[in-house]
Amino acid sequence: MTEPIPLLEKIGKEGRVWGDLCEQYGVDNPDPPWRVLLESTCEVLNEGSCVLPSLERRDEEDDLVDGHYKHIPHPERQLLALAHSMILRGVISEEDLEKHMKTVMARLNAV
Amino acid sequence: MSNSDNHDHKAAPMVDEISDFEALEVAVRELCIEKGLFTQDDHNEWTEYMHTLGPLPAARLVAKAWLDDDYKQLCIDDPVKASLEVGINWITSMPSNFGTPSDYCNPRILVDTPTLKHVVVCTLCSCYPRPILGQSPEWYRTPNYRRRLVRWPRQVLSEFGLQLPEDVEIRVADSNQKTRYVVMPVRPEGTDGWSEDQLTEIVTRDCLIGVAQPRADRKADDKRPIIRAVHAYGH
Numbered sequence: 001m002t003e004p005i006p007l008l009e010k011i012g013k014e015g016r017v018w019g020d021l022c023e024q025y026g027v028d029n030p031d032p033p034w035r036v037l038l039e040s041t042c043e044v045l046n047e048g049s050c051v052l053p054s055l056e057r058r059d060e061e062d063d064l065v066d067g068h069y070k071h072i073p074h075p076e077r078q079l080l081a082l083a084h085s086m087i088l089r090g091v092i093s094e095e096d097l098e099k100h101m102k103t104v105m106a107r108l109n110a111v
Numbered sequence: 112m113s114n115s116d117n118h119d120h121k122a123a124p125m126v127d128e129i130s131d132f133e134a135l136e137v138a139v140r141e142l143c144i145e146k147g148l149f150t151q152d153d154h155n156e157w158t159e160y161m162h163t164l165g166p167l168p169a170a171r172l173v174a175k176a177w178l179d180d181d182y183k184q185l186c187i188d189d190p191v192k193a194s195l196e197v198g199i200n201w202i203t204s205m206p207s208n209f210g211t212p213s214d215y216c217n218p219r220i221l222v223d224t225p226t227l228k229h230v231v232v233c234t235l236c237s238c239y240p241r242p243i244l245g246q247s248p249e250w251y252r253t254p255n256y257r258r259r260l261v262r263w264p265r266q267v268l269s270e271f272g273l274q275l276p277e278d279v280e281i282r283v284a285d286s287n288q289k290t291r292y293v294v295m296p297v298r299p300e301g302t303d304g305w306s307e308d309q310l311t312e313i314v315t316r317d318c319l320i321g322v323a324q325p326r327a328d329r330k331a332d333d334k335r336p337i338i339r340a341v342h343a344y345g346h
Contacts, residue, residue: 015131026124034136039246040157041140044149051148055288058236062254074249076132083139092142100138101131108129108137 004068005087007094008080012069017076035075042082051091052082060085164245166316168197169293170331172220172243173319174310177298183222186295190218199243217290218243221282221321228279229294230268230321232260233286240291244319251320261285271322284321294321301327 018032046054061081068084069077086092144151172193176183186193191201201216218240221229233239234257239247250256260267264281268274275281284292296318302310312330317323 011131011135015135016128017130017132018126021126021128021130025126025128027126032126032130032133034133036158036161037140037154038136039161040154041136041143043157044153045143047153055236062236066254074252079132079136079139083135086139086143091146091148092139096142097135097138100142101134104134104137104141105129108134 002064002084002088005084005094007098008084008087009068012072012076012080015076017073019073031075034079038075038079038082042078051089052085057082057085060088161246164241166244166319166331167311168194168199169240169243169319170314171197171307171311172293173295173314174307176220176295177310178307183295186220187222190220190293191216193220194218194243197243201242219284219290219292220295221284221292222295223297223321225297226279228268228275228281228321229284229292230260230264230281231284231286231292231294232257234258234261235285235287238286238288238291240286240293243293244316248316248320268322271317273323293319296321296325299325299327 021032022028042052042054042057045052046057061078064081064084065072065077069080072080083092083097087094087097140154143149144154172186175196176186176193182193182196194201201218221231223229233251237247237252237257239251241247256267261283264283265275268281286292296314298310299313302313312332313325313327315323315325315329315331318325
């Protein structure tokens with residue numbers, strides 16, 4: 001089992017999962033709108049760049065889901081596992097990811 | 112008609128909040144693009160393709176086979192060719208136009224009989240016949256299902272509510288990078304004289320994976336009532 005990644009641990013602990021949001025907003029769509037985007041990211045990472053072949057990713061996802069992200073539902077845990085695998089390979093850094101998440105948050109919440 | 116007439120309906124509720132998970136998905140994707148791992152166009156193409164997938168083509172394939180013995184034989188002999196008749200081209204319909212990255216080009220149709228039931232799993236990861244069946248359900252990906260189905264298929268099927276008599280043999284098909292399986296269940300009683308469209312409606316996704324049997328009184332898009340268990344002690 002790899003070391004925990006503090007940023008992802010924090011998201012797993014404090015982030016609001018789709019099921020909670022659905023309950024609050026009265027939505028019955030079983031999947032968050034970003035699920036299909038996540039699936040596509042996994043596919044293109046496998047297909048184009050070979051940075052993260054599907055089988056490796058799924059193996060790591062199984063390990064991570066059994067460990068660090070055990071109590072997180074799907075697809076949130078698939079997303080955390082993908083980010084974990086990318087950081088583990090040094091493809092993206094935890095710092096860059098945290099910084100970019102703040103930028104994304106500000107952009108998506110802009111009014 | 113006035114504008115107010117056009118908008119005289121109540122909008123479906125929406126989640127009006129950006130979660131950390133949503134921001135994480137965007138951030139990972141954009142950093143990958145920034146690093147040149149793929150382009151936005153590559154990603155868009157996959158996303159649009161993913162949106163078109165669903166279990167309907169496989170349901171129609173089964174319905175056609177129930178009505179036409181020659182087509183049923185074609186499904187067994189050459190599933191790629193049989194899939195063309197329900198609008199699925201395994202070879203060129205993927206965004207890459209040369210099959211998928213993991214070559215999902217060897218589909219197999221597993222034909223059930225009254226004494227033989229097939230059920231599909233991917234013990235290694237979560238391989239699934241997406242071109243013809245859409246995205247896999249969450250439970251199909253879980254290590255629990257993958258591990259236990261091959262050891263105790265009868266028990267796992269009973270957890271799905273599918274109780275099979277002892278004289279029915281269960282065969283578990285393990286998907287892999289090259290070969291993807293779809294189950295052709297037995298046509299249920301009470302469907303004599305039905306059209307292809309009617310039959311298609313009762314072949315649900317779970318029937319095509321093999322964890323359910325089609326029934327004349329249950330359509331794929333029916334609302335599923337939850338029948339609560341009765342507490343043994345009446346609490």
